[in-house]
Amino acid sequence: MSGERGALSDADRHLSRVRVPFVIGQVAVLIGLVVAGLGPLLWLLKAAISPTQDSIRSPLAWFPSGQVQWGNLSTAWQQGHIGFYLGNTAIIAAGTALASLIVCTTAGYVLSVLRPRWGAVLSAGILATLFVPHIVSLVPLYLTVLKVPVVHANLTNTFWAVWLPPAASAFNVLVVKRFFEGIPREYFEAARIDGAGSIRVFTSLVLPLSRPILGVVVLLSIISSWKDYLWPLLVLTNPDLQPVSVALPKIAKVTELNIQLAGLFLALLIPVLLFLVFQRAFLRGVGLSGGIKA
């Protein structure tokens, strides 16, 4: 509420006919959110260290058989190879973030700082892709990755197939471009007078100044690649390269429930920790995405 006020004024907050329902509402909403938001995750933590029978027979009870099986976690990690798949997921996420970063910063630099005459055309072309549903290009994109035009490389079963396509994100380009436009142009002129070339202006002026927005781009692309399922399922058929999202449903088919749930818990842990650590930057990024779309 920008620190000022909302629909309720300070005077309202002292009126008991406003304050009482408001406080009751706060408690009710908090309970609702704890049950709906945190509840399933806490239950997963409990089930991850429970025997299978406890989870199946009485899912609501607190360790009914009295057994706590910490070993489930290490079994899932080793026999389910969750650690290995998490490693793949991390490689995929890091590469995606890096590729997105390279594309959106250089594009933002061209469009908002260098401003060549064809910039408007490029900008319009990027914007236009926002209006085309992804679904049109799912199958042709797959065939493209199968045989990249001109160079005829087959990218399936290489990480390039999951790193590069998400980098063509109109959203990232537009957000970064907007941020770069906010940097005062006097800085660039001063740098040029001091003899800095385009590359130097980019690396030692624009990039350091835009660290906050780049952080947002990195976070959003890491989380979205962590969540992706369909695309890696299609292009990474080699189990040695698959991320944890593709591996989990397969593991679920062949392992016992307690190990399965332990695996789910391990796969959930990292995104939740990342989110809790970078919560502010993260929620700002989401709000930003709403603002841009609006």
Place this chain on the structure above:
Amino acid sequence: MLFALPVLLVFVVFSWGPIVKGLVMSVQQTNLVDPVKWVGLENFRYVLTDPGVGQAALNTVWFTLLALLFGFPVPVLLAMFLSELRGKSWLYTTLAYLPVITPPVVAILLWRFFYDPSPSGMFNSILGTVGLGPYPWLDSPSSAMPSIVLEATWAGAGNAVIIYLAALTSVRADLYEAAELDGAGVVRRVWHVMLPHLRGVLLLMLLLQVIGTMQLFTEPLLFTGGGPQGSTMTILLLIYNYAFVNGDYGAATALSVLLALALAVLSAVFQFATRGWSTE
């Protein structure tokens, strides 16, 4: 020019290229083995006469309607409420956002367990304590789709809350003050200041949600695989089956183009119909 290279390469190869290729492929017959053949509108005719497509279209629309019913009002109300909190609102937003952070595959596998149809299943034992159930959840054609919607709503609501909250931070305090001086009570301030301010975002989110839910895929694939009795077969799952199960890429892209056209028409009609309301 050097700086434009990454964006040009990536967009030409992975964005503009596939879009054009998709349009071309929809009038070709290709299975990657035989030479490509031009077949005109044959793919479209094939797709439109496939009885599975009609059912998938109905299922998809049904999902979208249910998702709007379950999923649209709650985040709006929650965001309006949270915007009045002071200090502690980060706790609420964090809690609301946790399901969004949960990777969809993890959430689906977990909920598949929750939906266990036996009386000792998670949801059935909760409902059993108040004397309801047991319900078959994913196992019956009539309740499978609502069950999927419930999970999808849980997974997505947090995102909408954050976006509405961001929109609400830009309501100017003096509007509330003016309304208060004019004697408007809390309810009327919410109705006449807060809601009108949200109108633009609300309309946009409505459209985005419809477009998003029309492309439902992961949930039906992992929850039910389209069953029972085809009750959760969606358009996107059908496209996936056409292309990656049957190898009929032409039919798959024809159906994609049809879906994209439907979405485009829908957005255009929506924009036209709401032209007068969306000015803030």
